[in-house]
Structures are given as structure tokens and as C-alpha cells.
Amino acid sequence: MKFDLSMEMDDSHGTMVNKSEENDFEKKGTSDPVVYQLVRVEGDGTLVPATEDDVLQFEHFLHNEKVDLPPIEDADHVEEFFNNDCMLLKKPDLEDGSSKLETVEAHTQKLGANLEENILQSLDDSLSPPSDFRIHSQHSDKLLTEQGANVTRQDNASTETTKSTVLNDSCCAEKYKADACSRSVCDTSTDPSVSGVNSSMPDFSILRGEVCLDDLTIRELQEAFRATFGRQTNVKDKIWLKRRITMGLTNSYDVPSSGCVVKDYKIVGKDAKNDMSDMDERAKTGLRATSVVIYPGNEGDSPSSSYYQSEDQEDSSKRVPIHNDEPQGNLLGEQCTDKRTRKPTKRYIEELSDIETHDSTVKNSSPAKRPAHDELLMNPRVAPFNETGSLGTIYPTRKDTFGGFSVHVPYVSRMRRGRPRKDFISFADKGPSVEPKGIQPSVEMILVKDGDKGNHLRKVPEVPLKVSSENEHAEAVDGKGVRNLQAKVCSAVSKPKIKHGLTRKHHRAWTLSEVVKLVDGVARYGAGKWSEIRKLSFASYSYRTSVDLKDKWRNLIRATQTQLPAQKDGACPRKTNPSIIPIPPSILLRVKELHELQSQGGGFTAPVKFSGQDGKVLQGKGSGFL
DNA sequence: CTTAGGG
DNA sequence: CCCTAAG
Structure with a gap:
């Protein structure tokens, strides 16, 4: 031996x-x-x-x-x-x-x-x-x-x-x-x-x-x-x-x-x-x-x-x-x-x-x-x-x-933190994903899965790096779409080897469209219904987990409370973060509105599931599109 | 698995 | 983003 x-x-x-x-x-x-x-x-x-x-x-x-x-x-x-x-x-x-x-x-x-x-x-x-x-x-x-x-x-x-x-x-x-x-x-x-x-x-x-x-x-x-x-x-x-x-x-x-x-x-x-x-x-x-x-x-x-x-x-x-x-x-x-x-x-x-x-x-x-x-x-x-x-x-x-x-x-707990491994498995060979919208190119599927399991990816040594030139969701093509794609490709390609140290989930910058979707989702389902929002509004952004949404929302709120006032007061938006995509004030405002509304709304804001006035109002306020 | 929060 | 504690 x-x-x-x-x-x-x-x-x-x-x-x-x-x-x-x-x-x-x-x-x-x-x-x-x-x-x-x-x-x-x-x-x-x-x-x-x-x-x-x-x-x-x-x-x-x-x-x-x-x-x-x-x-x-x-x-x-x-x-x-x-x-x-x-x-x-x-x-x-x-x-x-x-x-x-x-x-x-x-x-x-x-x-x-x-x-x-x-x-x-x-x-x-x-x-x-x-x-x-x-x-x-x-x-x-x-x-x-x-x-x-x-x-x-x-x-x-x-x-x-x-x-x-x-x-x-x-x-x-x-x-x-x-x-x-x-x-x-x-x-x-x-x-x-x-x-x-x-x-x-x-x-x-x-x-x-x-x-x-x-x-x-x-x-x-x-x-x-x-x-x-x-x-x-x-x-x-x-x-x-x-x-x-x-x-x-x-x-x-x-x-x-x-x-x-x-x-x-x-x-x-x-x-x-x-x-x-x-x-x-x-x-x-x-x-x-x-x-x-x-x-x-x-x-x-x-x-x-x-x-x-x-x-x-x-x-x-x-x-x-x-x-x-x-x-x-x-x-x-x-x-x-x-x-x-x-x-x-x-x-x-x-x-x-x-x-x-x-x-x-x-x-x-x-x-x-x-x-x-x-x-x-x-x-x-x-x-x-x-x-x-x-x-x-x-x-x-x-x-x-x-x-x-x-x-x-x-010995350590090896409980998976993310989704069931089976997903990964399926992802490995074929792609019978359960994508809600799922009618996308197989490659896309892979990516999506990858994204979906981003969390797991880091736990899986070798990721059959699939080169993907695909274009995720035509949706994400709102200018930042490109960026999105890159991120995806990267993630798919950058994990083939054994992850040294702690590999974190590939960082995916939130695109404007995503933010908008998030805001919209919150408006419709209420903050806290992350799972719902994810399923319904982020079906195509499978790499965004409910936690991600939650985090992002939190960040938006913060931004609302800081950035917004600053802009108002300072009069000059300042080049705070040149690299970071500035979130349009309009959206920020919407966020603020929603946040205030929901937080005040008596603790458990009526999610306005059925086109309540909330939804309308909010939508109206934000950007007309959505 | 989801949420909420802290880190 | 990550990690946990709670449901």
C-alpha cells in the first residue's frame, strides 16, 4: 500500500x-x-x-x-x-x-x-x-x-x-x-x-x-x-x-x-x-x-x-x-x-x-x-x-x-443548510427542474439551478462547469442583465475546483430590475412574505433566496433611511458609491413608503394580497412600470 | 423549510 | 452574504 x-x-x-x-x-x-x-x-x-x-x-x-x-x-x-x-x-x-x-x-x-x-x-x-x-x-x-x-x-x-x-x-x-x-x-x-x-x-x-x-x-x-x-x-x-x-x-x-x-x-x-x-x-x-x-x-x-x-x-x-x-x-x-x-x-x-x-x-x-x-x-x-x-x-x-x-x-454537523441535495443531483445530469416558468434552454436551466443552489455549490467540490452563453431571463436584460449573466457564468465556472477556505456564494449584485421586483413583491405580498415573493416574483431569479430578499429589503430600508434623507438634505447626491448602482430615488421612495406603511400598519400589515389600495397606491408612487 | 436578526 | 435561533 x-x-x-x-x-x-x-x-x-x-x-x-x-x-x-x-x-x-x-x-x-x-x-x-x-x-x-x-x-x-x-x-x-x-x-x-x-x-x-x-x-x-x-x-x-x-x-x-x-x-x-x-x-x-x-x-x-x-x-x-x-x-x-x-x-x-x-x-x-x-x-x-x-x-x-x-x-x-x-x-x-x-x-x-x-x-x-x-x-x-x-x-x-x-x-x-x-x-x-x-x-x-x-x-x-x-x-x-x-x-x-x-x-x-x-x-x-x-x-x-x-x-x-x-x-x-x-x-x-x-x-x-x-x-x-x-x-x-x-x-x-x-x-x-x-x-x-x-x-x-x-x-x-x-x-x-x-x-x-x-x-x-x-x-x-x-x-x-x-x-x-x-x-x-x-x-x-x-x-x-x-x-x-x-x-x-x-x-x-x-x-x-x-x-x-x-x-x-x-x-x-x-x-x-x-x-x-x-x-x-x-x-x-x-x-x-x-x-x-x-x-x-x-x-x-x-x-x-x-x-x-x-x-x-x-x-x-x-x-x-x-x-x-x-x-x-x-x-x-x-x-x-x-x-x-x-x-x-x-x-x-x-x-x-x-x-x-x-x-x-x-x-x-x-x-x-x-x-x-x-x-x-x-x-x-x-x-x-x-x-x-x-x-x-x-x-x-x-x-x-x-x-x-x-x-x-x-465530526461536525453536516446538516445541509441549503436546499436538498437532490436538487444538485438532478442538476448534475439533467434538468427536470421545477422551474415555475421553466421553459428555458437547458443551459439556462443549469444555470438557474446553479443559482438556486448557489448555496450548495460551495459545498460541492466539482461543479460541472457548464459554459453558458445563454441569456438568463430576457427580463434581466434591463441594462444590468448583462452583468447578471456574467455573474452567473462566473459562478458556474469558478467553482470547479475544490473550494479553498470558505467559498461564499458568488456575490450577485442586485439589479435594478430585481430591486423593482422585490419592491413590487413586498407591495403585493407584504414584507416578510419572502418565500412568496420569491416564488412569485423571483421565479426567474432562482438564485435569490428568500433570505436574500429579506436581506435586500433590509438594506433597502436602510438606504431609505440614510441615503434618501441625505439626498434631500445634502442636495447633492454625493458620489457615495460610484461603483454601486444607485438606486433610483423613486424606488427608494417606494421602499420607504412600503416600509412605513407596513410597519405602521398595525404590526401585521395586511399584505394586500388582493389588489388592495396599498398595492395601487404604492405602485403608482413608485415607477409606473412593473 | 421559513423568518427574523445579528454579524 | 453568512449563520442561528425559532417556529
């Missing part, structure tokens, strides 16, 4: 994000794609699932730097640290009993060779935690130290923690495997010579057993870091190091910022003694203390926690032939670590993630249910973690397809 890696700096946070995905089923012919999750590392070392936006940013990198790695069978949860600031969490994806573990180290080394020197290295030094963070860490360090003092450090020697590898039958990892096995099988961990096979072999012993990072010095932490990630770091920030190491060991980015002990690659809270014992139990029985990782985001493949557990049990024999409590693949071993999630922020996360989702799965439409679902999936074992500080929140992820690959992205 292939491995596409890419990374890029994220200036905003001075962090690096990395994305990788692979899915070359061809090779194995198996449907056992490995899914990696892109996560963003914030300045304080916390990891946050990357948004789709982030993913997008690195999309193009996927093709730049391809690294062919030895076939990796499915390690449930492998994560690789490519550098201090990014990490990929490999998550269990498609089920497949044949999952095996692969040598992480092998990959790491390879990758390291390619990447580390380039970017990573520099990051270590330059991207050290922000100063403010350091200050903070200083403070918390004390706390940590104190806490650490109370934590018993036990059985360092009994458990080894080389993260080398684990079992697997991958042909490519022979060497590593052998090495790993020898080390792991023979308590070589304690033997420096062995670990020293590689002159630069880190001192894994430091990671053995229960690791209380709080007790370690910066130097030790750095060593631990090295042992954990296979590379050195110059970062001197204790907290940062601790976090990273913990994350690495537990393969969880939901690591409390302080006071935690890592044992057997699990975070052991001070108050989580129960868990410890439990894990020990499991470890002895060959069942790794694997907590369940929950990926609530997927509906389609939402494997329940039981799935992971069972799988773990099934494979445990294969996977952990070594020391049961020797989580070789630091990351690998942790396949089943808990992946914590965090509640997505309401507004912007959604926006971001919504951006480029092909929305392959429209089913994830029940965000509301999510919570319950999550709870169900939550493994009891995870509970303790939830209590560990601010990070204890859940951040569901969902699987999404991205450029043919499936990736996990933070």
Missing part, C-alpha cells in the same frame, strides 16, 4: 500539520485500508483533529512527497509522529480480521529520513512552545512535580517499552521485526547493548513500566521523547515534552496536561488505580490493556466498542506474541487507545468542515443523536480519562472520503 505523506507549516500556530492517507487496495487486493487522521497540534501541545479545511490545505502535498512504505497491515491504531507538531492517528477502519501489526519503526525511520531533516528538525527548535506557554508550564510544573512525588513509580523494569515493532508478517519489516523481537522477547530492554544496536538507539528503558513523566528531568524527558518517537528533540519545555510523550505512548491526544502517569501505554490517572489493576489483568492475560477507541462519527462503519474489543481479543494472540505488557509498537500497541474527542464548537467548526465534504454520506444527518451514540460507544474504561481536565471532552470524528481516500475528520 502506498503512503502519501505531506506536511506543511501552519503559520497561524506555528504548528505543523500532517496528512497522510493510503488506500492502495490494489496491492493487497484487500479491503483493509488504513486510515490516518490528521490532527493539528496547537501551541500548547494539545491536539485537535484537523478540520477539513486543514485537510484541504495539505491535499496537494499528498502528491508531492510520496513515500512508499512497506505494506502495512492493519494496525488498529498506529500513529506516527513525523515531527513535533503533527501526528497521525491511525485508526481502525474497515474491518478485517486479517489485521496485523506493522513495524512502526520501519516507517518512522524511513519517513524520518525523508522528512525529518527537512522540516521536522527545524520545527523542534523553532517551534518550541510559545513563551506564554512556558510561563504557564513553569507554574504547572510545580504542581506536576508535587503530584508526581506522590505517584509511585513502580516496576520500571518489568515492562519494556520499546516501540519497535510488533508482530506482523510483513515481508518488508523482516529486519526490524527481528530486531524488535529479539529485544522484546529477551528482556533486552535492560541491555544497553541491544538497544544500542543502533548507535543512536534511545534509552527505551526510560519508558518502561509506569512512567511518571512528572518525575523526569528535562533531559530525561527528552530521552523519553526520543525513545518514544525515535528522534531527538531540543524542546526544553517540560510540559510540552510530557504531553508529547504521553500522547505518543498512549496514542491519544487527549492527554491531561499534567499529573498523569503512563503505564503500559495507558494514561493512569492518580485516582485511577482501578484502571491500573484492570489493565494489568488484561496485560497478563495477553489482552492488552486496550481501551476502546471510539469513532462516533461514522454511521456507516460505526463499529461499536464491542467490535474493537472483540477484534483485539481475536488478534491479541497474534499481535502480542511478545511480552504481553510490552507494547512494542508504542503506537501500534496502542491501537486501541482511546481517542478522545472534543465537542465541536458550534459554529465555525461546522462551517469549516462542511466546506469540502463531498458529502458522500448524507446520512450523517443526525448530529443530534450523536451524543447518545457516543455514550453508547464509550467504553467504561475511558471514563477516567474524561475526568482528566479540560481535555477530557469528546471529539467525535467521522470518516469521510477525501480524494478517493477515506479519512477521519472531526
Whole structure:
């Protein structure tokens, strides 16, 4: 299988994000794609699932730097640290009993060779935690130290923690495997010579057993870091190091910022003694203390926690032939670590993630249910973690397809905001649109749809850009018609690619005719009946939504209250907005009239549906035409 | 889905 | 224009 890696700096946070995905089923012919999750590392070392936006940013990198790695069978949860600031969490994806573990180290080394020197290295030094963070860490360090003092450090020697590898039958990892096995099988961990096979072999012993990072010095932490990630770091920030190491060991980015002990690659809270014992139990029985990782985001493949557990049990024999409590693949071993999630922020996360989702799965439409679902999936074992500080929140992820690959992205509501997607679909092939007036050229139709779904357009990556020379509505040809057309064409053509960032609906300047129609509509149906107005008066301007009408009306009112008076008073219309189409005073007046009339009309202005005097009067006032 | 409002 | 909260 292939491995596409890419990374890029994220200036905003001075962090690096990395994305990788692979899915070359061809090779194995198996449907056992490995899914990696892109996560963003914030300045304080916390990891946050990357948004789709982030993913997008690195999309193009996927093709730049391809690294062919030895076939990796499915390690449930492998994560690789490519550098201090990014990490990929490999998550269990498609089920497949044949999952095996692969040598992480092998990959790491390879990758390291390619990447580390380039970017990573520099990051270590330059991207050290922000100063403010350091200050903070200083403070918390004390706390940590104190806490650490109370934590018993036990059985360092009994458990080894080389993260080398684990079992697997991958042909490519022979060497590593052998090495790993020898080390792991023979308590070589304690033997420096062995670990020293590689002159630069880190001192894994430091990671053995229960690791209380709080007790370690910066130097030790750095060593631990090295042992954990296979590379050195110059970062001197204790907290940062601790976090990273913990994350690495537990393969969880939901690591409390302080006071935690890592044992057997699990975070052991001070108050989580129960868990410890439990894990020990499991470890002895060959069942790794694997907590369940929950990926609530997927509906389609939402494997329940039981799935992971069972799988773990099934494979445990294969996977952990070594020391049961020797989580070789630091990351690998942790396949089943808990992946914590965090509640997505309401507004912007959604926006971001919504951006480029092909929305392959429209089913994830029940965000509301999510919570319950999550709870169900939550493994009891995870509970303790939830209590560990601010990070204890859940951040569901969902699987999404991205450029043919499936990736996990933070779960967010994917409810469509606009009209039903079906419209878009129909729009794609034919155009049985329900256009009221609908007797326009097919091209027109397309455009209209496009317009109608302008909102969706931005959510749909590739828009079959249809060149359209058509002329929308002969109506719109009131001088501004041309402009209109252009706008349309533009919109149709400018969205073919993946929308970077937030693509907004193409801005369509309101034409005079539109304004007139709007005013007329308001006059006839009353302000507030936007839907009606849209249907009846804007049938041909499908890209104007009721909201648009409402907004425009609001703007007109404002214009009425400002521009109008100004003109009257100032006597000179002023070149307020040369570029903006000045709305004829007549219309403005009409607007004002209507507004006053309707607002005064006792709150609920009689919409004058039936040619009331209102309609007449107003029309008369405005421009005779309409 | 519509409206109303705030941004 | 966008985004939400309410119906």
C-alpha cells in the first residue's frame, strides 16, 4: 500500500500539520485500508483533529512527497509522529480480521529520513512552545512535580517499552521485526547493548513500566521523547515534552496536561488505580490493556466498542506474541487507545468542515443523536480519562472520503443548510427542474439551478462547469442583465475546483430590475412574505433566496433611511458609491413608503394580497412600470 | 423549510 | 452574504 505523506507549516500556530492517507487496495487486493487522521497540534501541545479545511490545505502535498512504505497491515491504531507538531492517528477502519501489526519503526525511520531533516528538525527548535506557554508550564510544573512525588513509580523494569515493532508478517519489516523481537522477547530492554544496536538507539528503558513523566528531568524527558518517537528533540519545555510523550505512548491526544502517569501505554490517572489493576489483568492475560477507541462519527462503519474489543481479543494472540505488557509498537500497541474527542464548537467548526465534504454520506444527518451514540460507544474504561481536565471532552470524528481516500475528520454537523441535495443531483445530469416558468434552454436551466443552489455549490467540490452563453431571463436584460449573466457564468465556472477556505456564494449584485421586483413583491405580498415573493416574483431569479430578499429589503430600508434623507438634505447626491448602482430615488421612495406603511400598519400589515389600495397606491408612487 | 436578526 | 435561533 502506498503512503502519501505531506506536511506543511501552519503559520497561524506555528504548528505543523500532517496528512497522510493510503488506500492502495490494489496491492493487497484487500479491503483493509488504513486510515490516518490528521490532527493539528496547537501551541500548547494539545491536539485537535484537523478540520477539513486543514485537510484541504495539505491535499496537494499528498502528491508531492510520496513515500512508499512497506505494506502495512492493519494496525488498529498506529500513529506516527513525523515531527513535533503533527501526528497521525491511525485508526481502525474497515474491518478485517486479517489485521496485523506493522513495524512502526520501519516507517518512522524511513519517513524520518525523508522528512525529518527537512522540516521536522527545524520545527523542534523553532517551534518550541510559545513563551506564554512556558510561563504557564513553569507554574504547572510545580504542581506536576508535587503530584508526581506522590505517584509511585513502580516496576520500571518489568515492562519494556520499546516501540519497535510488533508482530506482523510483513515481508518488508523482516529486519526490524527481528530486531524488535529479539529485544522484546529477551528482556533486552535492560541491555544497553541491544538497544544500542543502533548507535543512536534511545534509552527505551526510560519508558518502561509506569512512567511518571512528572518525575523526569528535562533531559530525561527528552530521552523519553526520543525513545518514544525515535528522534531527538531540543524542546526544553517540560510540559510540552510530557504531553508529547504521553500522547505518543498512549496514542491519544487527549492527554491531561499534567499529573498523569503512563503505564503500559495507558494514561493512569492518580485516582485511577482501578484502571491500573484492570489493565494489568488484561496485560497478563495477553489482552492488552486496550481501551476502546471510539469513532462516533461514522454511521456507516460505526463499529461499536464491542467490535474493537472483540477484534483485539481475536488478534491479541497474534499481535502480542511478545511480552504481553510490552507494547512494542508504542503506537501500534496502542491501537486501541482511546481517542478522545472534543465537542465541536458550534459554529465555525461546522462551517469549516462542511466546506469540502463531498458529502458522500448524507446520512450523517443526525448530529443530534450523536451524543447518545457516543455514550453508547464509550467504553467504561475511558471514563477516567474524561475526568482528566479540560481535555477530557469528546471529539467525535467521522470518516469521510477525501480524494478517493477515506479519512477521519472531526465530526461536525453536516446538516445541509441549503436546499436538498437532490436538487444538485438532478442538476448534475439533467434538468427536470421545477422551474415555475421553466421553459428555458437547458443551459439556462443549469444555470438557474446553479443559482438556486448557489448555496450548495460551495459545498460541492466539482461543479460541472457548464459554459453558458445563454441569456438568463430576457427580463434581466434591463441594462444590468448583462452583468447578471456574467455573474452567473462566473459562478458556474469558478467553482470547479475544490473550494479553498470558505467559498461564499458568488456575490450577485442586485439589479435594478430585481430591486423593482422585490419592491413590487413586498407591495403585493407584504414584507416578510419572502418565500412568496420569491416564488412569485423571483421565479426567474432562482438564485435569490428568500433570505436574500429579506436581506435586500433590509438594506433597502436602510438606504431609505440614510441615503434618501441625505439626498434631500445634502442636495447633492454625493458620489457615495460610484461603483454601486444607485438606486433610483423613486424606488427608494417606494421602499420607504412600503416600509412605513407596513410597519405602521398595525404590526401585521395586511399584505394586500388582493389588489388592495396599498398595492395601487404604492405602485403608482413608485415607477409606473412593473 | 421559513423568518427574523445579528454579524 | 453568512449563520442561528425559532417556529
